[in-house]
Amino acid sequence: MHVFTERDLTTTLDSSTRVCVVGYGSQGRAHALNLRDSGVDVVLGLRPGGASARQASAEGWSPRPIAEAVQGASIVMILLPDTAQPAVFREAIAPHLEPGALLMFAHGFNVHYGQIDAPAGVDVALVAPKSPGAMVRREYTRGCGVPCLMAVHRDATGSARARTLAYAHAIGGTRAGVLETSFAEETETDLFGEQAVLCGGVTELVTKGFETLVEAGYQPEIAYFECLHELKLIVDLMHEGGLAKVHQFVSETAIYGDLSRGPRIVDAGAKARMKEVLEEVQTGAFAREWLVENQVGKPSYRRMLARDLEHPIEAVGRSLRARMTWLEEGPGDADQEDRSAAQ
Numbered sequence: 001m002h003v004f005t006e007r008d009l010t011t012t013l014d015s016s017t018r019v020c021v022v023g024y025g026s027q028g029r030a031h032a033l034n035l036r037d038s039g040v041d042v043v044l045g046l047r048p049g050g051a052s053a054r055q056a057s058a059e060g061w062s063p064r065p066i067a068e069a070v071q072g073a074s075i076v077m078i079l080l081p082d083t084a085q086p087a088v089f090r091e092a093i094a095p096h097l098e099p100g101a102l103l104m105f106a107h108g109f110n111v112h113y114g115q116i117d118a119p120a121g122v123d124v125a126l127v128a129p130k131s132p133g134a135m136v137r138r139e140y141t142r143g144c145g146v147p148c149l150m151a152v153h154r155d156a157t158g159s160a161r162a163r164t165l166a167y168a169h170a171i172g173g174t175r176a177g178v179l180e181t182s183f184a185e186e187t188e189t190d191l192f193g194e195q196a197v198l199c200g201g202v203t204e205l206v207t208k209g210f211e212t213l214v215e216a217g218y219q220p221e222i223a224y225f226e227c228l229h230e231l232k233l234i235v236d237l238m239h240e241g242g243l244a245k246v247h248q249f250v251s252e253t254a255i256y257g258d259l260s261r262g263p264r265i266v267d268a269g270a271k272a273r274m275k276e277v278l279e280e281v282q283t284g285a286f287a288r289e290w291l292v293e294n295q296v297g298k299p300s301y302r303r304m305l306a307r308d309l310e311h312p313i314e315a316v317g318r319s320l321r322a323r324m325t326w327l328e329e330g331p332g333d334a335d336q337e338d339r340s341a342a343q
């Protein structure tokens with residue numbers, strides 16, 4: 001697979017390119033700041049009176065209502081929650097898109113599942129950073145970048161691919177490498193990854209491990225360290241050097257326990273259920289469920305989120321972390337308000 005870098009650019013975005021960034025949340029703020037620092041003419045499209053409009057104004061931007069901001073932009077990047085995008089697109093974006101504009105996403109959900117269909121003559125593409133937004137910003141300011149995926153859904157102008165790579169470059173993606181994919185592959189792998197491994201899989205593994213130790217009579221603080229705190233150290237090793245680096249740094253006893261017990265925990269049954277989850281993503285069943293959940297006001301989402309946030313591991317964690325003044329501020333802290341409070 002070719003990894004695109006700066007050497008592959010055939011065009012760049014500069015002060016003559018107006019990019020409208022719609023949204024100033026996790027991804028929106030990072031893209032807008034990185035684009036601006038790359039010399040691009042950025043206009044922010046936000047709903048007036050919202051928390052983002054207040055934050056952006058306080059940070060020196062002059063946000064405009066979305067419909068107004070889209071007018072005259074040659075690139076429009078939609079960085080709203082996936083479920084909010086179709087209505088905003090219909091009402092405030094589609095009627096104002098310039099012919100030949102490039103409509104962009106950071107995730108293929110709405111195009112892939114048929115919720116957004118751009119007007120003819122408009123290019124449609126995605127640049128999906130493989131990281132939370134605050135890290136997109138943090139890595140850029142360190143002179144680095146995060147790996148990104150790019151995909152072109154429609155090339156009406158003949159310049160969609162070149163402009164999409166130029167966008168990835170302007171947010172720092174080419175520094176880490178950009179991989180080309182399709183909307184289908186990006187959407188389905190992203191959803192599967194966050195459900196089965198990165199978010200759903202890991203949080204369940206951590207909390208079930210914590211519960212197992214506490215129910216067996218061990219102190220919650222010790223269980224917290226074993227099942228949550230140390231996870232970062234192991235994940236950092238894996239991130240830097242794969243499974244081999246984990247095996248290089250943990251004890252031989254840990255390696256034997258890993259090899260002999262790990263497959264009993266995440267076993268063939270777990271893999272079969274991963275396949276079920278993947279099928280729900282591929283058939284669109286998950287997307288339909290999530291869209292309906294939003295239409296009825298997210299009652300299940302709120303109930304499940306509350307259950308997660310009220311788990312005993314959270315209280316133990318809060319009090320232990322308060323003592324760990326040496327803990328680095330993570331990518332979720334510095335630039336962003338608490339997302340759970342708004343949902």
Ligand SMILES: NC(=O)C1=CN([C@@H]2O[C@H](COP(=O)(O)OP(=O)(O)OC[C@H]3O[C@@H](n4cnc5c(N)ncnc54)[C@H](OP(=O)(O)O)[C@@H]3O)[C@@H](O)[C@H]2O)C=CC1
Nearest residue numbers: 023024025026027050051052079080081084106107132133
């Ligand atoms: N979070 C991440 O790290 C990643 C996200 N993505 C993708 O990027 C896209 C953006 O996700 P993310 O950054 O998490 O989004 P956020 O939830 O952080 O987006 C919040 C922004 O959307 C605005 N907004 C919310 N609802 C509406 C609405 N109905 N009308 C107008 N504005 C609204 C908010 O404005 P206000 O303050 O006024 O409410 C705010 O500016 C999604 O497609 C997602 O899948 C891709 C990779 C990683």
Ligand SMILES: CC[C@](O)(C(C)=O)C(=O)O
Nearest residue numbers: 129130131132190194198
């Ligand atoms: C892993 C979650 C993610 O897909 C991401 C940060 O890439 C998301 O949708 O937030």
Ligand SMILES: [Mg+2]
Nearest residue numbers: 130131190194
């Ligand atoms: Mg992702």
Ligand SMILES: [Mg+2]
Nearest residue numbers: 107190191194
């Ligand atoms: Mg995702």
